Amino acid sequence: MSDQPSELLLTWISQRLSGSSKDWFDQQLTKLVSEPSVKSFDIAFAMVPRKLGKQDLAPTATELAAAAAARTGWNPSQWSIDVAARIYLLTRLSEDPSVNFTERFRDLHRTADVGELLALFSGLPLYRRPETLVAVTADGLRTNIKAEFEVIAHRNPFPVEQFSQNPWNNMVLKALFIGVMLEPIQGLDERANPELARILSDYAHERWAAERFVSPELWRCIGPFAEAAYLDDFQRVIDQGSETEIKAVALALKTAPPSTAKENLAAQLTAYDEIISNGQLSWRQIADEMLDNSQAITRKLNFEVELTR
Amino acid sequence: MMYIDSHAHMLSRTTDDYEAMAAAGVVAVIEPAFWLGQPRTHVATYIDYLSSIVGFERFRAGQFGIRHYCTIGLNSKEANNEELAEAVMEILPRFALKDGVVAIGEIGYDDQTELEDKYFRLQIDLAMELDLPVMVHTPHRDKKRGTTRSMDVCLEHGIDPGKVIIDHNNEETVRETLDRGFWAGFSIYPSTKMGTERMVDILMEYGPERIIVDSACDWGISEPLAVAKTALLAAQKGVDKETIRLVCYQNALDAYGQSGQMNEDDWLNPPAIDQRTVFEGNSILRGQREPVVEEQTSRRTLDDLIIE
Numbered sequence: 001m002s003d004q005p006s007e008l009l010l011t012w013i014s015q016r017l018s019g020s021s022k023d024w025f026d027q028q029l030t031k032l033v034s035e036p037s038v039k040s041f042d043i044a045f046a047m048v049p050r051k052l053g054k055q056d057l058a059p060t061a062t063e064l065a066a067a068a069a070a071r072t073g074w075n076p077s078q079w080s081i082d083v084a085a086r087i088y089l090l091t092r093l094s095e096d097p098s099v100n101f102t103e104r105f106r107d108l109h110r111t112a113d114v115g116e117l118l119a120l121f122s123g124l125p126l127y128r129r130p131e132t133l134v135a136v137t138a139d140g141l142r143t144n145i146k147a148e149f150e151v152i153a154h155r156n157p158f159p160v161e162q163f164s165q166n167p168w169n170n171m172v173l174k175a176l177f178i179g180v181m182l183e184p185i186q187g188l189d190e191r192a193n194p195e196l197a198r199i200l201s202d203y204a205h206e207r208w209a210a211e212r213f214v215s216p217e218l219w220r221c222i223g224p225f226a227e228a229a230y231l232d233d234f235q236r237v238i239d240q241g242s243e244t245e246i247k248a249v250a251l252a253l254k255t256a257p258p259s260t261a262k263e264n265l266a267a268q269l270t271a272y273d274e275i276i277s278n279g280q281l282s283w284r285q286i287a288d289e290m291l292d293n294s295q296a297i298t299r300k301l302n303f304e305v306e307l308t309r
Numbered sequence: 310m311m312y313i314d315s316h317a318h319m320l321s322r323t324t325d326d327y328e329a330m331a332a333a334g335v336v337a338v339i340e341p342a343f344w345l346g347q348p349r350t351h352v353a354t355y356i357d358y359l360s361s362i363v364g365f366e367r368f369r370a371g372q373f374g375i376r377h378y379c380t381i382g383l384n385s386k387e388a389n390n391e392e393l394a395e396a397v398m399e400i401l402p403r404f405a406l407k408d409g410v411v412a413i414g415e416i417g418y419d420d421q422t423e424l425e426d427k428y429f430r431l432q433i434d435l436a437m438e439l440d441l442p443v444m445v446h447t448p449h450r451d452k453k454r455g456t457t458r459s460m461d462v463c464l465e466h467g468i469d470p471g472k473v474i475i476d477h478n479n480e481e482t483v484r485e486t487l488d489r490g491f492w493a494g495f496s497i498y499p500s501t502k503m504g505t506e507r508m509v510d511i512l513m514e515y516g517p518e519r520i521i522v523d524s525a526c527d528w529g530i531s532e533p534l535a536v537a538k539t540a541l542l543a544a545q546k547g548v549d550k551e552t553i554r555l556v557c558y559q560n561a562l563d564a565y566g567q568s569g570q571m572n573e574d575d576w577l578n579p580p581a582i583d584q585r586t587v588f589e590g591n592s593i594l595r596g597q598r599e600p601v602v603e604e605q606t607s608r609r610t611l612d613d614l615i616i617e
Contacts, residue, residue, distance in 0.1 A: 046406035050569065054580040080582035111356060111400075113363035113407040114587050145368045147586030 005071045005126050006091040012063060013084050017052065024051045025085060032092060038104075045089055045108065049082040049115055057084045073157025073186050074125045082115060087123035094127040102132040109136055114145060122151045124158035131162060138167045146178060153185050160187025169196045172221060173203060182217040183287035189220070189255075197225040201233060208236075216241075216248030216286050223252035231261045238268055244289045247272060247281055310554070311576075312536045315339045315561035316415075316444075316476060316496060316523035319377065320358075320366050326526070326533040327373035333537035336576045337376040339523075339565060340366060341415040341444055344386045346528050352396035355387075359400075363407040371588040376576045378565070380414035380444050381405045388428040389420070398431060405439055411565040412436070414444025415476065418455045421448065426462070433466045442472045442567050444494075447482065449501065456482040460489055474521065474564050477502050483511060487519055492564045496525035497535035505535070505542045512548050517555035521564060 017025055028044040057079040059067070067074045076084065094101040105127075109120055121140050124130060137159075140152050153159065153171055163171065168191055175182055182188060200221055204214045219237070222230050237249045249265075250272040256262045275281040314330070317338040330338070340362050349355050362379045370377035381404045383397045405413060413436040418425050436443045443463070448455035456475065463473050475486045476494035479502070486493040495511070496502040508522060524535035532538065540557045544550070565571050579588050 042403060043406065046403070049408055050406075054582055056581050078582075078585065080580070083582070111360055111403055113360075113409070114367055115408045117364065118582075118586060144365060145587075147368070150586075 075155040083119045086119035117148045197222045216245045219252035223255035226256035311336045313337045313561040314536045316525045318527035321528035331373045340379040344384045359404045378409045378411045380412040382416045385419035385425045388425045411568040412442040412444045415446035417446040418448045494521045517552040520556045521560045
């Protein structure tokens with residue numbers, strides 16, 4: 001029997017607070033029950049980082065396992081204490097039958113600062129009736145703030161559970177476009193679809209035409225549909241790509257439908273067969289190599305992919 | 310040298326400006342809520358504006374390694390639209406508690422009308438209630454009297470002058486501002502407010518105590534490097550290093566740091582979550598080294614025809 005996610009969250013927060021921070025948080029929780037009001041909630045929600053700080057939550061391996069057991073896909077590994085505490089407050093609000101949570105969420109979103117945005121969307125796995133939050137989350141993905149995009153797309157089961165194909169495909173394409181890694185997106189293989197493969201192939205050709213770098217992660221979403229012209233793209237990477245790009249194509253090719261062209265490509269990539277079958281070469285490994293090789297942090301505001309060879 | 314520009318309307322500035330400011334040593338900016346040049350006629354546009362200065366603009370600054378703070382308030386010009394003003398007053402408390410809000414401001418007088426007076430007073434009370442400093446915009450016209458009146462009203466409401474920054478001072482107002490215990494801001498703004506040479510003369514006469522140099526750069530012809538330029542000119546003219554550090558960095562930190570929302574650690578040793586999300590470029594500042602950005606190449610010439 002696993003615990004309720006919000007109970008787990010409260011336990012972790014409480015264990016990490018002491019002194020006046022703990023007193024303040026306890027008081028807010030009491031107040032939310034004894035005299036609930038929009039104003040007192042808004043003040044508590046706004047004051048969290050002032051009172052509790054912003055240090056990392058840094059959940060232990062045991063806590064992360066408990067999270068995944070309590071709620072499939074829930075992964076608070078990147079949360080900070082203020083994000084966690086704000087999400088706990090939001091879960092309480094979402095569990096209150098007298099509250100129109102969708103309205104309140106939209107209202108908080110409308111006037112949120114960056115820290116609040118991160119909390120609102122990081123908490124998506126834990127709110128009741130998540131299907132009512134699809135539109136506001138799709139709006140969130142239209143952001144120019146990369147961190148906001150990432151808390152929705154990464155380590156979050158909401159997109160795979162709630163998004164129809166169109167917003168899903170837009171999310172994956174935009175991730176590539178703004179230099180956000182695909183690997184931490186949940187459900188990437190399960191949600192692969194021919195339309196996305198076509199979009200990403202077109203995108204790769206645009207990048208090549210401009211002599212720009214194409215993320216090796218892109219081939220993962222094309223793999224299951226890789227026939228004909230898509231396999232020509234794979235051949236181009238084998239001929240011209242970096243080691244990491246070729247490894248990515250080797251991985252993607254494993255999921256391609258059977259064909260003679262596939263066999264021809266596979267014959268050129270036998271060097272990777274063993275490390276693929278024993279798990280040494282995986283999409284996680286590709287992502288790690290990309291981060292090692294890249295200048296992931298740049299100062300540019302333009303949203304061309306920042307990852308380079 | 311590290312600088313703080315405690316009055317900079319970055320929303321109106323380009324990324325070239327952010328790059329130049331970072332290269333010059335600006336580590337933090339404060340963006341006061343103000344008038345956008347075109348009057349707003351709906352509270353909703355005001356809300357979106359305030360959301361921008363606590364949201365996207367903060368992220369944008371962080372990409373250049375500059376920490377971004379802001380002040381929240383109803384400016385004096387728009388205080389004259391009573392319907393708008395009433396609605397803005399209602400939403401201000403919600404924004405005043407956002408992360409990185411270091412004062413209520415910029416508030417004060419423009420034409421010194423009754424409505425301006427009413428909302429100035431209400432906002433001083435709000436600042437006292439929330440225990441936030443106040444940034445006062447002093448008027449362009451009838452400046453001396455307007456400045457005196459601004460301080461009279463502050464004292465009448467009982468706010469500690471040590472929590473009030475009277476901005477846009479000049480030679481005619483500085484003596485009274487300092488004598489009455491307020492912080493004296495100087496906006497180095499071409500042609501209208503204060504120039505660098507005059508500023509250096511003021512530093513030589515009054516010393517560094519409670520004096521803050523800012524740029525007030527905005528959508529007009531203004532200078533985002535004004536703080537750094539003043540510091541360099543002052544050094545050339547023999548002003549001591551400590552005076553320059555105080556007026557171009559430390560005094561702003563002391564004045565606005567009273568909000569509890571602005572600490573040196575924010576740029577020298579930022580929290581891990583900020584480094585993952587909204588504040589890049591901090592590695593340069595680690596170990597207290599001088600901020601050094603890649604060699605500055607001017608974007609505004611026709612010499613380099615390659616765009617990649």
